[in-house]
Amino acid sequence: MGAYYNENTVLWLNGAFAKATEAKMNFYSQSLHYGYAVFEGIRSYKSHTGETRIFKAVEHYDRLHQSALALNMPYTWRTDELIAITYELLQKNNLQDAYIRPVVYAPDNMKFDQNDESFLVIEVWKMEPFLGEKLLRVMTSSFQRPNPKGFKITAKATGHYVNSILASQEAKAKGYDEALLLDMNNNVAEAPGANLFFEKNGKLFTPATGNILPGITRATVLELCNELGISITEKFFSIDELKKADTAFFCGTAAEVIGFESLDDVKFPMPWNKTLSKQIQDAYKQLVIEKEFKQSLALA
Ligand code: PMP
Numbered sequence: 192m193g194a195y196y197n198e199n200t201v202l203w204l205n206g207a208f209a210k211a212t213e214a215k216m217n218f219y220s221q222s223l224h225y226g227y228a229v230f231e232g233i234r235s236y237k238s239h240t241g242e243t244r245i246f247k248a249v250e251h252y253d254r255l256h257q258s259a260l261a262l263n264m265p266y267t268w269r270t271d272e273l274i275a276i277t278y279e280l281l282q283k284n285n286l287q288d289a290y291i292r293p294v295v296y297a298p299d300n301m302k303f304d305q306n307d308e309s310f311l312v313i314e315v316w317k318m319e320p321f322l323g324e325k326l327l328r329v330m331t332s333s334f335q336r337p338n339p340k341g342f343k344i345t346a347k348a349t350g351h352y353v354n355s356i357l358a359s360q361e362a363k364a365k366g367y368d369e370a371l372l373l374d375m376n377n378n379v380a381e382a383p384g385a386n387l388f389f390e391k392n393g394k395l396f397t398p399a400t401g402n403i404l405p406g407i408t409r410a411t412v413l414e415l416c417n418e419l420g421i422s423i424t425e426k427f428f429s430i431d432e433l434k435k436a437d438t439a440f441f442c443g444t445a446a447e448v449i450g451f452e453s454l455d456d457v458k459f460p461m462p463w464n465k466t467l468s469k470q471i472q473d474a475y476k477q478l479v480i481e482k483e484f485k486q487s488l489a490l491a
Pocket of ligand 1: 232384405407408
């Protein structure tokens with residue numbers, strides 16, 4: 192117990208609500224031994240009218256389904272039923288601004304072969320809204336992202352996160368806030384748990400898909416750029432090109448939109464408040480609480 196649950200916390204486990212302190216997991220699960228499970232990271236927000244709203248619920252539960260299929264895990268749940276269960280779970284735990292973590296895991300199996308069933312747990316915990324006001328000091332990681340020829344990298348599989356943990360721990364041990372990882376071709380890929388954009392001369396750029404987890408927040412930022420008339424290009428680029436940017440940011444469900452102060456020893460020159468990236472950050476903040484954002488932006 193601690194940050195995530197206490198004696199009153201309820202989770203949803205294989206068809207029923209259960210107390211977190213009483214729920215059991217199989218220690219012989221293939222998931223525990225080999226990192227063979229899939230999961231989602233979802234957020235709910237108290238909307239500007241006071242209701243609880245799960246942001247991009249359909250997209251997240253559809254991705255959970257796709258991740259399970261990519262890993263040959265049986266998947267028997269429907270997105271609409273899981274969304275309804277999640278709203279009920281939030282209510283039972285008295286949460287509005289929350290982090291939602293479904294995990295699909297395997298039965299007991301010490302071999303590498305396929306299973307004929309999967310299990311599903313959904314956990315929720317409190318998350319303060321809008322953590323992303325400060326700017327990050329980022330380090331180029333010595334770890335590369337997993338090679339797409341070795342993993343199904345568009346799946347959100349638990350085993351991939353050993354790479355994320357190593358990179359994040361390395362960056363923090365060296366005094367940085369977060370890591371930035373390259374792909375196997377030495378192009379810029381992503382953070383341990385977020386995608387990246389950079390801004391140069393009034394235009395935004397983000398790594399093309401292929402070697403990254405194509406995030407739901409990334410897709411949302413692409414949509415916001417289109418709505419706000421901001422030029423956005425998806426392409427492969429080097430760390431040297433990124434270091435010549437005006438500014439950069441990470442984006443993800445947990446991170447939301449969070450700007451960079453520096454990358455390694457390079458400080459980004461443009462004040463965050465003057466960037467288009469800041470306008471994207473503001474628009475995203477409004478979007479998650481379902482507030483109209485266009486009027487609130489000082490568009491050039
Ligand atoms: N890349 C990685 C490796 C991630 O773990 C995440 C978080 N799921 C993201 C990108 C951002 O994805 P999303 O916007 O869907 O949260």
